[in-house]
Amino acid sequence: MCGIFCLLSVSPTQFEWDKTVHEHLKRRGPNLSQDLTVGGTNPCYQCLFSAHVLHMRGLLTPQPVQDKTGNVLLWNGEIFGGLPVMTEENDTAVVSQRLSSCSSPSEILSVLSTLRGPWGFVYYQKAGDYLWFGRDFLGRRSLLWKFDAEVSALTLTSVAAHSSGPAPSAWHEVPAAGVYRIDLKVVTEAGAVTFEIYPWAHGGNDLVSSCNQTILESVPNGCTAVMNQPGLTLTAPVCPLNRAIPKSLHKEEIHPNTHSCVKDLEQLLASKEKSDETKRLIDFLSEAVRRRVQSLPFRVQDNSPVSNDHASIAILFSGGLDSMILAALADRHIPAHQPIDLLNVAFKLQVPKKQKESAKKLVKHKNKPQESKTDGADSQTSSPFDVPDRVTGRAGLKELQDLNPDRRWNFVEINVTKEELQETRQERICHLVHPLDTVLDDSIGCAVWFAARGAGFITEDSDQRPFTSSAKVILTGIGADEQLAGYSRHRVRFMMSGYEGLIQELAMELSRIPSRNLGRDDRVIGDHGKEARFPYLDEDVVSYLNSLPVWEKADLSLPRGVGEKLLLRLAAKQLGLGQSAVLPKRAMQFGSRIAKMEDNREKASDKCTRLLTE
Missing domain, CATH: 3.60.20.10 (Aminohydrolase, N-terminal nucleophile (Ntn) domain)
Structure with a gap:
């Protein structure tokens, strides 16, 4: 790069x-x-x-x-x-x-x-x-x-x-x-x-x-x-999108609040046709990951193996479906002695006023030890960085450790305070996001920049120590939602306009991904002297997904956590993953809690005044 x-x-x-x-x-x-x-x-x-x-x-x-x-x-x-x-x-x-x-x-x-x-x-x-x-x-x-x-x-x-x-x-x-x-x-x-x-x-x-x-x-x-x-x-290096619509639409009853579970996926995989489609997707994705984790710097002077700490590959990691599949496939193609860095970013949760007042009362009445112990238990055991993506990230780490206990998985906890965010945005990130300028660009651009920097902590034997990822290559899961109907707006469009509307939405998603996401993410990640690689946007993966009729990729009559990105969830199950296969989609700006740090009344499409230089 x-x-x-x-x-x-x-x-x-x-x-x-x-x-x-x-x-x-x-x-x-x-x-x-x-x-x-x-x-x-x-x-x-x-x-x-x-x-x-x-x-x-x-x-x-x-x-x-x-x-x-x-x-x-x-x-x-x-x-x-x-x-x-x-x-x-x-x-x-x-x-x-x-x-x-x-x-x-x-x-x-x-x-x-x-x-x-x-x-x-x-x-x-x-x-x-x-x-x-x-x-x-x-x-x-x-x-x-x-x-x-x-x-x-x-x-x-x-x-x-x-x-x-x-x-x-x-x-x-x-x-x-x-x-x-x-x-x-x-x-x-x-x-x-x-x-x-x-x-x-x-x-x-x-x-x-x-x-x-x-x-x-x-x-x-x-x-x-x-x-x-x-x-x-x-x-064009990819085939056109399959716009076929089924002749007979079986209107299934939609249960949007039904709890999704791994057994749902097991039942669907019982179909040979569905199992074969899933296997083909895994094959294409696995090859896409292989190309990206093995095309690394040719070592002329240094033929020694990578040290115990230093990984060549890192993954933007939330513990969600997309990043878990990338990690499981990277595990296939990276030598067993080399670690893989899982970059997990969290923005410090702001303490609500009521909680602050409770803390003051505890100090004021510290002569009441029993009451103080009960009321203060949560604040002593939880961290202000225990955001949703940190919680699912730790659960995902456990799944990967079960999948391959011999691999060293460096789960890097990257914690960002409001002060550091504001300073870095003005100094660096506003230039990298530019010329994009929305609230969403700000949130994702900042979250990806701090994640890609890879400076945080890892935990070993219950002890935390500072750690900075050495990986030059960062895998990111972008492209999965756009192709497999992963966003809530896809479900809304399906409910309103059926398969025809959903196909139009997916066609638009892929056509605008260069201007909405990819240039920005390349600039943000590249600022660290690292290279972003996008396995879900490998030409063979895109062509395979484009060739399938939409109902084979997603079934939005099924509940959240199963219906959206259905084919990818089936792939996760075949790869041996567990609960992460049925986690509902959670956008990075909400999972990392960066969206909670600023003005909650903003819309994602609003122009972001914080990106203006002073």
């Missing part, structure tokens, strides 16, 4: 880039930083490329990569399939070599279409004076753009900086609707920037209309986006 930056200037004006942006980029890529400037004399333009590398595989490869003919590549990605990358090879070098051999747009699109894994890139094609850039189909790597009309400069970057003041931000996320090409000769002559769009397409079904709408909403002021003249497209 890397922090990448490109500044295209089509005027002679000197343009200085924000030092805050530079610092953010360096934190993303702590292993090597390098700048490179290229330009054309006729036409006159200048491109400043800056790259900051987090070394993840093969030999450490400096970026920007410039080949013998003058092409330049900035690459922020991981190749997990489609293009062969040997163990000792670096994927940046492999992509650079393949792109260097391309002489036409269709050849470049062919290379990009084969890639499997997350990526964001900027590529300067010297022959013809072209600048290409874009993100993968699912938008799993951040790329932002901004155009400064005063100095005729376009900026592309992995991460930006939030500027103070009431003026609206000029930064936008580059839509993951396709890739883009700028003809630098035309730009220089016209004095204005025009992007050619090369959209993703499913076979013969192009996505031009939806692409146009998505892109037009994000195009920087002063720029223009047009479809490429030959009508070339990229081949």
Whole structure:
């Protein structure tokens, strides 16, 4: 993974880039930083490329990569399939070599279409004076753009900086609707920037209309986006969503308050068809996890085994269904002597006024020991960090220990106070979440940042000691709810509009996940010099789930804790997990209790004033 930056200037004006942006980029890529400037004399333009590398595989490869003919590549990605990358090879070098051999747009699109894994890139094609850039189909790597009309400069970057003041931000996320090409000769002559769009397409079904709408909403002021003249497209790496609706709908009685239990799943697995579907999902997910936990830095100087404490892999861990399955599958593919870090974040619960008053009374009447002991029992035994995700996290840890008692599971308790939250938000997190700006972005961005930092405590033999995760790779469960109807809004839509409405909701979920979640989470986790990996968004997993009719993935006539993400719950049962298989969905902002720290009257979609810099 890397922090990448490109500044295209089509005027002679000197343009200085924000030092805050530079610092953010360096934190993303702590292993090597390098700048490179290229330009054309006729036409006159200048491109400043800056790259900051987090070394993840093969030999450490400096970026920007410039080949013998003058092409330049900035690459922020991981190749997990489609293009062969040997163990000792670096994927940046492999992509650079393949792109260097391309002489036409269709050849470049062919290379990009084969890639499997997350990526964001900027590529300067010297022959013809072209600048290409874009993100993968699912938008799993951040790329932002901004155009400064005063100095005729376009900026592309992995991460930006939030500027103070009431003026609206000029930064936008580059839509993951396709890739883009700028003809630098035309730009220089016209004095204005025009992007050619090369959209993703499913076979013969192009996505031009939806692409146009998505892109037009994000195009920087002063720029223009047009479809490429030959009508070339990229081949989407996943199959289209199955929109089939059953001919005969059996209206089952819905029991929303019925208690769900593991026996419900056992009964469903008795069906061979359901059991086979579940096994196939496990196979796809297991392979997705394997690719992500075994594609680790190639150790040239250090061939010694990982120490007892130091893990290579960490998981954002709540003890809920999604993270438990990731942990169980990671256990299959990580050597037994290596630990796995389970990162569990909690925000300090605020003591209610009544409880504070009770505590004062206890102090005042401390000469009554019997009464004092009874009233103060809870405060002595519970911690203000015993939030719901901490409770389910400990229960999940016990399940994993039962599953593999020989594995060292580092359950990292990450505790955050209101004071630390407020200070870090202003100093760092507001810049990383930007240009997103809602209350929900604030809550999740902050929770993920502290979790990914991995600084907390682990408990050994009833003793707590400070611990900081050393893992460079962090697995996250994002994508499971969006594909398997895990949110409460999916149940509401199903109740109102049946399967047709649910399918429309799921299609929308997957199309907007790049702009709502993935860029933000990549920026937040990358700030620690760590890489986010998303097994539920592996192309093969998405294709398999897209191929299934919706009623095979979820049955929302069944109660909470069973019906939503039904197929994944069955997978958990087949993997040997227990009560975690039937835990109802709980959003991270509520499970970690960060939502309780601030204004409870806010809506998730409100603009968050706390993200404004002072």
